Amino acid sequence: MLPGDFQAPKRPTGRRLVLFGAVGIGGVVGLVVVVAIATFVISAWLGLPLDAFGLNDGPEQPIAFPHPTHVEDLGLDCTFCHRNVTEGAAATIPAVGLCMSCHMTVGDDKPEVEKLRNFHTNGIPVDWVRVHRVPDHVNFVHEPHIRHFSEQYGGASGTCQLCHGDVGSMVKVKQVRSLKMGDCVDCHRDNEAPTDCTTCHY
């Protein structure tokens, strides 16, 4: 070989090309899988399902009760239905009797109202699917939270969005805040509320 001569690079053989191609595609698929898994892990760690592809839609309820119709259109207060929220631990879902104070006469042509009337006629309580729930070893009480934030947020019903988001606009109620231990403790620290373990654990 004379100086100055150059050697043409060897062209990859057909078999090598196939191999490179396979590794390339495998790499892309692998990356997509890794990204997908990472996204799920991160969102699970934050405490909420991924808010895309319908993964964080609220559950189907036995009666498709629409908050927007009652809150945005009729202007009912949250506390009109969730009556115990300013008094105790649970906010409570109203009994069918309260709904019937209107639906005895309102909503004649609506199939979902028809279902409600059947529950009423048969004396069966509606088994609503729970959306928010802390584990049994955790003590959560609504009352002190509502009391503390009411003045700042224009009344009891103004405080709910702090933890539940804008329920008045949700056709199906879904959870929008993690309400995991870190979330509770952070808010307690920011508001000079107690943070010792026995505040929240029996």
Ligand code: HEC
């Ligand atoms: C007319 C009665 C009514 C009014 C007014 C009302 N709600 Fe509800 N709420 C219900 C019923 C019935 C359910 C159970 C069915 C469902 O989840 O949609 C419910 C469910 C909920 C849940 C989910 C409970 C769970 O299982 O975790 C939250 C949170 C909630 N309401 C907050 C609010 C807030 C905040 C407002 C005011 C902006 C409000 N509600 C106004 C009747 C009402």
Ligand code: HEC
């Ligand atoms: C203050 C009166 C009032 C109360 C109390 C009330 N509703 Fe309604 N509700 C209405 C009105 C008004 C409509 C709209 C009816 C229409 O569009 O014809 C409605 C609509 C509905 C619909 C039909 C939505 C649709 O478009 O298909 C359902 C289901 C319903 N309400 C369930 C309930 C339940 C469950 C409760 C009790 C937790 C309740 N309502 C309490 C007034 C009330």
Ligand code: HEC
């Ligand atoms: C500081 C956060 C916080 C605020 C503010 C808050 N909630 Fe809740 N809410 C929760 C948590 C946490 C749960 C789950 C509690 C459990 O599992 O015992 C819950 C559960 C509920 C439930 C279902 C179980 C039950 O207690 O009946 C309803 C309904 C509800 N909230 C309504 C409301 C309404 C209405 C308001 C405003 C008046 C409100 N919440 C304000 C944190 C909050």
Ligand code: HEC
């Ligand atoms: C938006 C902020 C906020 C969030 C989120 C929050 N808290 Fe609180 N919490 C407070 C404040 C402020 C108080 C003090 C109220 C008062 O003035 O007595 C309080 C009080 C309490 C109390 C009563 C303490 C006592 O002995 O007086 C308990 C129990 C409690 N929170 C549990 C929880 C749990 C469990 C969670 C999470 C599921 C949670 N909180 C989430 C702000 C929050």
Ligand code: HEC
């Ligand atoms: C402001 C409320 C609050 C305080 C204060 C608090 N926790 Fe919790 N803790 C929670 C909530 C809510 C959960 C359940 C949700 C979760 O797993 O994050 C929980 C869950 C736990 C769990 C179970 C974790 C699991 O994986 O199931 C342990 C253990 C625990 N807490 C220990 C403690 C200890 C120890 C302290 C004191 C240093 C403490 N907590 C203080 C709210 C609180």
